[in-house]
Each structure stands twice: as structure tokens, then as C-alpha cells.
Amino acid sequence: MTRRPAPPLPPPKARRHLRETAALTQTQLASRVGVTPGTVRAWESGRTTPRGRKREAYAKLLKTLADEETARRTTRPPHAHPESTPETAPAPTPETAPAPNSGSESDPVRKPLPPEPGPAPESGPESGPKSTLEPAPEPEPGPEPVPEARPAPIALTPAQAFDALYEFGAPALVRQTYLLTGRREQAREAVERAFQTAWEHWPEVARDRDPVGWVRATAYEYALSPWQRLRPRHRHPEPPPADPGDRTLLNTLLRLPPRHRRTLVLYDGVGLDLPETAAETEASTPTAANRLLRAREAVAGRLPALADPQVLHRRLAELASNERLGAARPHAVRGDGERRARFWTRAAIAFTAALIGTTALTVRTAPTHYEPPVSPGQAVRGVPPRVAQGSLSDEELELRHKLRDQLQHGPERLSPRLE
Structure with missing residues (x-):
């Protein structure tokens, strides 16, 4: 038994275009x-793809919307219909002319003016009642209007596109990261490092469907890294907010586990929906929902006034906005990122060169053949160990004098005796 192939779907942008062309909201389309x-x-942002029966229903609905749009384009009346042009249309008669107040909002046709009073018609058998007005003179055809040429879109350089993205997303990301860490300098540094990483991977970020989301995920990962605790700056606490309510809310957020805190900030602070929050935190949707509920319970347990999600969203926005959190200029962030990239590139080149030099020196000085090791000496039984040279004893001195005094040559030493 083989499966049927999944029905094809248009790209995410085309899906949204079809929905907007049909004047449908996301809620209306979701209900259908x-x-x-x-x-x-x-589905319209491209983060997820429908499957199974939902995919078939979604593809069928999009096909219906596309067919309706095609039918509207083909049956749309031209700008000036030939049967209703002023050259061939007869003038309205007094009997068929509409009354001054007989128009409706759905009929935008201009009402004809009443005829000017003229001389009374002569009475006689030849003169009959005039039932129609004389046709108006035909206007001379004028030149056809030339459509206005639209200006070509201005192509931005990578640096200009990065600066625009930084100006748009950096201030909000610094405030959001402050809610995660409670430290102003750490929040600014995390956002700057995230944008520097984005500049290093700019081709990938520029083609991403949500560049701000890409940078936000990187900034959150850097800010919540456990290695931040080992830095000397982390040992010295920063001054808390001046408002007691803001101070209590910030302390409550910092007491939450990092994953619960991040889920709460993304859902109730940033305003993402549950699937997007789960995707950014690399968790399943039920897991993200469970973390969100636990975080809300912890906040409501200490601050009962924030049990309402709308009130919690407003208080998080106020807490992040009350702090004066500025961001560096985009050209400075790009320059720091480029200098850091150059430094690590040169360090990698220097390390590689040192490794190559060490390898070459080792190859040069290494032995070319095998030399067996010398076995250590062992003591033989009955032979006294060899001692170092020192002063002679009396017996050795006497023996040396005796050897020197006696003759060392003679026939007894040169020729053996026969026995």
C-alpha cells in the first residue's frame, strides 16, 4: 500500500498574498x-509546514483562493466599456431620467442635469411632442494617458542593510536581554556580540525569514551562558532599579530558572506565540507551555497583581523601558566585529605556523634508524663491584714499590720453561 503524495503548497509569501487578496484575516482562515x-x-512565516489532513485542507483552500483571484482578473471590466462610451451612448430622455434624490450609494453614475427651458412648442398638426433631447456633440479623442513609471528599488549594500537591521532591533533587544540578566552592561554586550556574529554570517542572516529572531536567539544564548558566572564583573552586583515595584519584579524574574525565564520573556514580553516560542527555545510546544505556566505561577505567587497576562505584559514593558539602556552605533559594532575577526584569524595563522615549524624541527632532529637501548648493568656473584679511583692503601703502595723495584724483563719472562 503506497501513500498519496502530499499536495503542493505555494511559498509562504504567496500564501499570505492569497489570504490578503481574498480579504481574509488569519483568524477567519484558521477557522475555515x-x-x-x-x-x-x-505557516505563512515559513517556520512550520502543515501535514496530513490539515495540509490537504490548507492546500485546497489556497487553490480556491487562487482560482477566485484568477477569475476576478479575467472578468474585470475594462477602463472604458465600448457600449457605455459618450460617443455612442444615447442621451437620457425626460421619462427615463432619474429624479434628483433617486440615486444610491452603490450607483456612482453622475446624475444628468435638467434641460434648460426653451421656447414653447408650436401647436399644430405638424408639431408633435419632443420625447428626446438632441445628442451631445462627440468629444475629440485625446491622447491616451501614459502610466507613471515606478522608481526602481534602491539596492542596499551589506553594510547599509546591517545598519538598518541594527537601528531597528538593537534597542528592543537590549531591553529584553536586561529582563533575562538584570545587568545593563551584560545586556548591551550580549546584543553587540550577537550583531557581530550576525555580521560574520551576514549572507545567512540576510536570507533568513526573521533576521531579528536570528540575532535575538544568539543574544539570549550569550547572555544566559553559564560561563558568565566566572567573569570578574559578575562578582560585583549592579545597582537595582529605583522603583520598589520594578525591583521586586526583577528579583522575581531572576529567581526563575533560565529556561522558564526565557520562555516567559518571549511569550509575555516579546509577544511571540507558543509555537514560535517553542522553536526559539528548542523545545516542544507542550514543554514550552509547561514552562510558561510554571513561570506565571511563580510570578503570581509573589506578585498576585500580575496574575493577569495582560498586566504582566504591560509591567514587563514598563520595567524594560524605565531603565536607560543605550546601544552603540552600528558602525562601531561592525568595526569591533571586524577587528575581532582579524585578531582570531591572525592568531589561527600564527598557531598553524608554529605547529608547522615544530613538526618540521621534529622531523629534522628525529633519528633515522633504530638504536636498541643499552641494558643496565647487573652485579656478578663473587666479583667485587668496581669502585671509583681514590687514594691507595698501604698494601697497594707496598705492592707498587715491589713491582717497580724488581726487574720486569729476563729470560724467565721471555721464554717458557720446559717441564
């Missing part, structure tokens, strides 16, 4: 497919 509006938003 049988899903939630957040699911439709994820």
Missing part, C-alpha cells in the same frame, strides 16, 4: 481550515 491563528501565522 480548523486550526489556531498562531498555526496559520507560523
Whole structure:
């Protein structure tokens, strides 16, 4: 038994275009497919792809919307219909002319003016009642209007596109990261490092469907890294917010586990829906929902006034906005990133050169043949060990004098005796 191939779907941008052309909201389209509006938003952004029966229903609905759009384009009346042009249309008669107040909002046709009073018609058998007005003179055809040429889109350089992205997303990301860390300098540094990483991988970030989300995920990972605790700056606490309510809310957030805190900030602070929050935190949707509920319970347990999600969202925005958190200029961030990249590139080149030199020196000085090791000496039984040279004893001195005094040559030493 073979499966049927999945019905094809248009690209995410085309899906959104079809929905907007049909004047449908995401909620209306979600009710027709049988899903939630957040699911439709994820389908149109390209983060998720429908499967199974939902994919078939979604593809069928999009095909219907595309057919309706094609039918509207083909049956759309031209700008000036030939049967209703002023050259061939007869003038309205007094009997058929509409009354001054007989128009409607759905009929935008201009009402004809009443005829000017003229001389009374002569009475006689030849003169009959005039039932029509004389046709108006035909206007001379003028030149056809030339459509205005639209200006070509201005192509931005990579540096200009990066600067625009930084100006748009950096201030909000610094405030969001402050809610995660509670430290102003650490929040600014995390956002700057994230944008520097984005500049290093700019071709990938420029083609991403959500560049701000790419940078946000990188900034959150850097800010919540456990290695931040080992830095000397982390040992000295920063001054808390001046408002007691903001101070209590910030302390409550910092007491949450990092994953719960990040989920709460993304959902109730940034405003992402549950599937997008789960995707950014690299968790399943039920897991993200469980973390969100636990985080809300912890906040509501200490601050009962923030049990309402709308109130919590407003208080998080106020807490992040009350702190004066500035960001560096985009050209400075790009320059720091380029200098850091050059430094690590040169360090890698220097390390590689040192490794190559060490390898060459080792190859040069290494032995070319095998030399067996010399076995250590062993003591032989009955032979006294060899001692170092020192002063002679009396017996040795006497023996040396005796050897020197006696003759060392003679026939007894040169020729053996016969026995």
C-alpha cells in the first residue's frame, strides 16, 4: 500500500498574498481550515509546514483562493466599456431620467442635469411632442494617458542593510536581554556580540525569514551562558532599579530558572506565540507551555497583581523601558566585529605556523634508524663491584714499590720453561 503524495503548497509569501487578496484575516482562515491563528501565522512565516489532513485542507483552500483571484482578473471590466462610451451612448430622455434624490450609494453614475427651458412648442398638426433631447456633440479623442513609471528599488549594500537591521532591533533587544540578566552592561554586550556574529554570517542572516529572531536567539544564548558566572564583573552586583515595584519584579524574574525565564520573556514580553516560542527555545510546544505556566505561577505567587497576562505584559514593558539602556552605533559594532575577526584569524595563522615549524624541527632532529637501548648493568656473584679511583692503601703502595723495584724483563719472562 503506497501513500498519496502530499499536495503542493505555494511559498509562504504567496500564501499570505492569497489570504490578503481574498480579504481574509488569519483568524477567519484558521477557522475555515480548523486550526489556531498562531498555526496559520507560523505557516505563512515559513517556520512550520502543515501535514496530513490539515495540509490537504490548507492546500485546497489556497487553490480556491487562487482560482477566485484568477477569475476576478479575467472578468474585470475594462477602463472604458465600448457600449457605455459618450460617443455612442444615447442621451437620457425626460421619462427615463432619474429624479434628483433617486440615486444610491452603490450607483456612482453622475446624475444628468435638467434641460434648460426653451421656447414653447408650436401647436399644430405638424408639431408633435419632443420625447428626446438632441445628442451631445462627440468629444475629440485625446491622447491616451501614459502610466507613471515606478522608481526602481534602491539596492542596499551589506553594510547599509546591517545598519538598518541594527537601528531597528538593537534597542528592543537590549531591553529584553536586561529582563533575562538584570545587568545593563551584560545586556548591551550580549546584543553587540550577537550583531557581530550576525555580521560574520551576514549572507545567512540576510536570507533568513526573521533576521531579528536570528540575532535575538544568539543574544539570549550569550547572555544566559553559564560561563558568565566566572567573569570578574559578575562578582560585583549592579545597582537595582529605583522603583520598589520594578525591583521586586526583577528579583522575581531572576529567581526563575533560565529556561522558564526565557520562555516567559518571549511569550509575555516579546509577544511571540507558543509555537514560535517553542522553536526559539528548542523545545516542544507542550514543554514550552509547561514552562510558561510554571513561570506565571511563580510570578503570581509573589506578585498576585500580575496574575493577569495582560498586566504582566504591560509591567514587563514598563520595567524594560524605565531603565536607560543605550546601544552603540552600528558602525562601531561592525568595526569591533571586524577587528575581532582579524585578531582570531591572525592568531589561527600564527598557531598553524608554529605547529608547522615544530613538526618540521621534529622531523629534522628525529633519528633515522633504530638504536636498541643499552641494558643496565647487573652485579656478578663473587666479583667485587668496581669502585671509583681514590687514594691507595698501604698494601697497594707496598705492592707498587715491589713491582717497580724488581726487574720486569729476563729470560724467565721471555721464554717458557720446559717441564
